[in-house]
Amino acid sequence: GAKRDGKSHIGLYDPVEGDLSSVRLNFQHAVERALAANEFVLHFQPIVDMQDGRIVGAEALVRWLDPERGMVPPAEFIPLAEATGRIGAIGQWVFHHACRNAARWLRQGHDLHVAVNLSAVQFASANLAVRLREEMLSANLAPSRVVIEVTETAVMQDVERSLGVLNALHALGIGMAIDDFGTGYSSLAYLRRLPAQTIKIDQSFVRDVDTDSEDLAIVRAIVALARALGRKTVAEGIENAQQWKLLQAIGVDYGQGYWLGRPVPEDELRALLGSNQGRVTAVAQQTTTQR
Ligand code: C2E
Ligand code: MG
Ligand code: MG
Numbered sequence: 204g205a206k207r208d209g210k211s212h213i214g215l216y217d218p219v220e221g222d223l224s225s226v227r228l229n230f231q232h233a234v235e236r237a238l239a240a241n242e243f244v245l246h247f248q249p250i251v252d253m254q255d256g257r258i259v260g261a262e263a264l265v266r267w268l269d270p271e272r273g274m275v276p277p278a279e280f281i282p283l284a285e286a287t288g289r290i291g292a293i294g295q296w297v298f299h300h301a302c303r304n305a306a307r308w309l310r311q312g313h314d315l316h317v318a319v320n321l322s323a324v325q326f327a328s329a330n331l332a333v334r335l336r337e338e339m340l341s342a343n344l345a346p347s348r349v350v351i352e353v354t355e356t357a358v359m360q361d362v363e364r365s366l367g368v369l370n371a372l373h374a375l376g377i378g379m380a381i382d383d384f385g386t387g388y389s390s391l392a393y394l395r396r397l398p399a400q401t402i403k404i405d406q407s408f409v410r411d412v413d414t415d416s417e418d419l420a421i422v423r424a425i426v427a428l429a430r431a432l433g434r435k436t437v438a439e440g441i442e443n444a445q446q447w448k449l450l451q452a453i454g455v456d457y458g459q460g461y462w463l464g465r466p467v468p469e470d471e472l473r474a475l476l477g478s479n480q481g482r483v484t485a486v487a488q489q490t491t492t493q494r
């Protein structure tokens with residue numbers, strides 16, 4: 204069976220057990236079964252305003268609830284899904300459910316957007332904009348309530364084609380964020396051409412921002428660059444109050460991280476939205492103590 208230490212690179216399917224083509228085939232069938240049996244689940248992580256801790260959005264993060272292996276994280280199946288051509292089906296499932304959940308939050312009076320990760324394979328498909336538009340229409344969700352997250356590296360795989368698809372999504376009114384900024388391959392020239400309103404500062408720069416002066420310098424530079432280009436910033440991976448305070452002082456617009464809120468099932472997200480006037484608990488408590 205699959206390794207249980209959680210460290211095997213494929214996780215679900217041990218390549219040692221068979222040749223590569225049977226691994227691929229098994230995986231493809233497993234994905235079809237999982238889609239049919241509704242084994243994928245979305246968790247949502249709050250994206251909060253750095254000034255007041257208000258939840259302004261939620262990132263949809265997919266998990267595979269495997270009956271035998273339990274909760275399988277995306278790092279263990281997204282790359283394989285990309286390599287075996289199954290990412291389209293999973294991505295469609297994710298977008299469908301993300302839109303429906305977001306439409307429900309809005310109907311219940313909460314004011315936020317949903318962020319959805321797209322892989323390079325997905326936006327290499329020319330009719331992506333058409334399909335996403337149909338999903339938003341059938342969910343009765345305004346495109347302005349959706350932000351897609353793409354990495355620089357994904358865009359760079361086929362720049363002209365990616366820009367074509369991303370511009371088509373932009374024309375629909377969908378928002379766009381550059382994920383894991385600073386870790387990929389790209390050039391500032393492309394940053395200028397991407398229709399992205401938001402830059403997500405990768406968690407590797409945030410982790411030691413309060414102790415490492417070079418990380419601090421990088422974060423400051425990204426914030427200055429984003430400002431100069433008229434883009435917003437999100438800091439990923441905020442795990443404690445010190446990081447939060449420092450990033451707030453630097454002028455980062457939005458934050459995400461375990462200290463603010465872990466990815467949670469949809470009902471828990473709604474409970475969060477309903478408490479503290481929509482502010483995350485950690486920040487709500489801080490402001491109360493200060494008073
Ligand atoms: P990402 O889009 O950069 O998402 C952020 C990841 O960081 C998530 O991991 C999240 O749980 C984790 N994270 C959030 N706050 C903290 C923190 O304070 N500390 C630490 N150490 N980690 C934090 P997750 O859910 O395991 O997802 C990993 C990656 O898988 C995502 O990175 C994204 O690239 C990909 N992914 C997830 N869902 C989807 C999806 O629906 N479609 C596609 N194509 N990719 C997805
Ligand atoms: Mg993301
Ligand atoms: Mg990221």
Ligand code: MG
Nearest residue numbers: 354382383405
């Ligand atoms: Mg990432």
